[in-house]
Amino acid sequence: MKKKIDITVYGCEPDEAAVFNKLSYEFGVTVSLIKEAVSENNAKLAAGCRCISVSHKAELSEPLLFELKNAGVKYICTRSLGFNHIDIQAAGKMGMTIGTVAYSPGSVADYAIMLMLMLMRGTKSVIHRAERQNYCLNNLRGKELRDMTVGVIGTGRIGQAVMERLKGFGCTVLAYDRNHKAEADYVSFCELLQSSDIITLHVPLAEDTLYMIGREQLEMMKKGTLLINTARGALVDTEALVDALEDGRIGGAALDVLEGEEGIFYYDCTHKALDHPYLSALQRMPNVIVTPHTAYHTERVLVDTVSNTIRNCLNFERSLGNV
Template structure:
C-alpha cells in the first residue's frame, strides 16, 4: 500500500505496478491524496478508504453486495471502475444504497486495433500455422485463407469501440453490416437475425447486461452462415460457450478468436502453468485448432493505460465537485 498526501482523497484498489506509477505521477497535477493497494476491494480492506468518498476498482474481480454495503457504511459514495464495462458490479444495488458507479473512457483504438488483428488471424488460420511452424512443419495448410475484401463483416454494437472498428474496416473494402439498438454511425444497420445470416465474420462490441447475456445463444449461432467466424473482444458472457462449442466441434463455424471467455475469472491474469484449469468448457475451446484465445488483453496499451489513470482521477474529482456544487 502506498499513499500520496495532497488533498482530496481517492482509494485505488487492485492497482498493478505500472498503473501505480502513473497514478503517483499524475496525482500532483490534480492535487489529490491517493491510497494505492494491489489488493482487490473486499470486506477485509474497507479501512483503506480512510473516509474517502471516492474509490477506484479494477475490472478483474466481481464486487459482492456485502462489500458494496460495507463501502456505503464507510462513507463511499462513488466507485470508478477502471474499465468501459461495469458488469462486475451490481450497479442498481449500489445506486439504491447511495453509491454511484461509472466506468472510464479510454482509447477505443486499443481494442479496435486488436479486433482487426484477431480478424486477420482468424481468417488466415494463424494459430495453426504458428503451431506447425514452431514444430518445424513448414508445409502450407490444406485450407486457404480468406481476404476481408471478399467478406461481409457484421459488427454488433457501434459505440466508441465498435465505431473505431468500423473506421478500420473501411480500409479493407469489405462489406459491412451493423446492429445496435440505437444506431449511431452512417453504416448499413440491419436486424440482428439478418446480420447473423449474411455475415462471414461477426464481431462483438456491445456491453454485457442482463439483456445481452448469451446474446449469441444456440438459436442465434445456428443462424450464422456455415463457415463463419466469430470475434469477441467485448465480454465472454455475450456468448453461450456450450452453443459455440457445439457449432465449432460440429464444423459448422469456420473458427473463433476470443479475447474474452465466459468463466475467465480465476484463469485470466494468473499463471496457471503449474495449476490445472478446471473448466472443461475452456479446455475444449482451447484444444480446437481453429480457436484462438488471448487473456482479455485487447485494452492493454500504453495509451489506454494513460487514459484510464487520467480519467479515473478526473471522474472522481468531477463527482466531488458536483457534491460540493
C-alpha cells in the same frame, strides 16, 4: 475552505501505480495505492476517502459495499467500461454512486481486426507448425479481408472504430444496433447473422444481451462464419459455440473474453488444472484463438484510464461543492 481530495486506489498494478503517482501530482490530488483488490478485509483502508477506484477483477457484492459505506465511501470509479462486477442495486440503496471510465476505443478495435486476420490466415496452425519445424503449406491457404462481409454487432465507440478500420480493407460492412449511432449499412439482427462471413461483437452485457449468440443464432450463420468476441464472454452461449465448432457449422472463433473467465484470466495457471467446462476444448481446436481479456491492454489505455479515473473523482467532488 475547499477540502483536500483523497482517492484510494485498489488493485493497483505497478504500471498503474507509476501513472497514478505522476498524474495525481498534476491534478493536485492525493492517492493511496493498494496492490490488493478491494475486499471486506481491506475496505477500512478507504476510511476518510469519499472516492475510491477499483479494477474490474474484483467483485463488489452487497456485504463489501456495506463495508465501504461504513468507511465513508460515496463514489466508486471502476477502471473499466463495464460494471457487471458491481452490485449496482445494492450500491444505489446505500446512496453510493458508481462511475466507469472511457478510454481509447482503438485498443479493442485494433485487436478485433488482428483476430479477424489471424483466423482468416490460420495463424494459430502456422505458428504451431513452424515451432515444430514443419514449414509445409498444406491446408493453410487463407482468405483476404476485402473478399469478406463483416457484421459489426454494436456501433458504439468501439464498434465505430472497428468499422472505420475495416473501410481500409475494402470489405463489405454490415451493422446492427438498436440505436443507429453511426453512418453505416444497418440491417436486422437476423440479416446480419445470415449474410456475414465474419461477425464481431461490441455490445455491453445486460439482461437483453445475455447469450445473444446462442444455438439458434449460430444455426442461422453461414457455414464457415468466423466469430470474434472482444466484448463480454456471456454474450455467447459457450456450450452452443463448442458444439457448432465441433460440428463444423461455423469456421472458427477468436475469443478475448469467455464466460466463466473469472479466476482464470489474469492468473498464471501453468501448473493448475483449469476449472472451466469448455476452455481446454476450445484451446485444442486449431480454428479457435483464446486470449486472456487483453484487447484493452495498451499504454494509451493505461494513461486514459488513470487520468479519467481522477477526473471522474474530481467531478464527483465538485458536485458536492468540495472542489
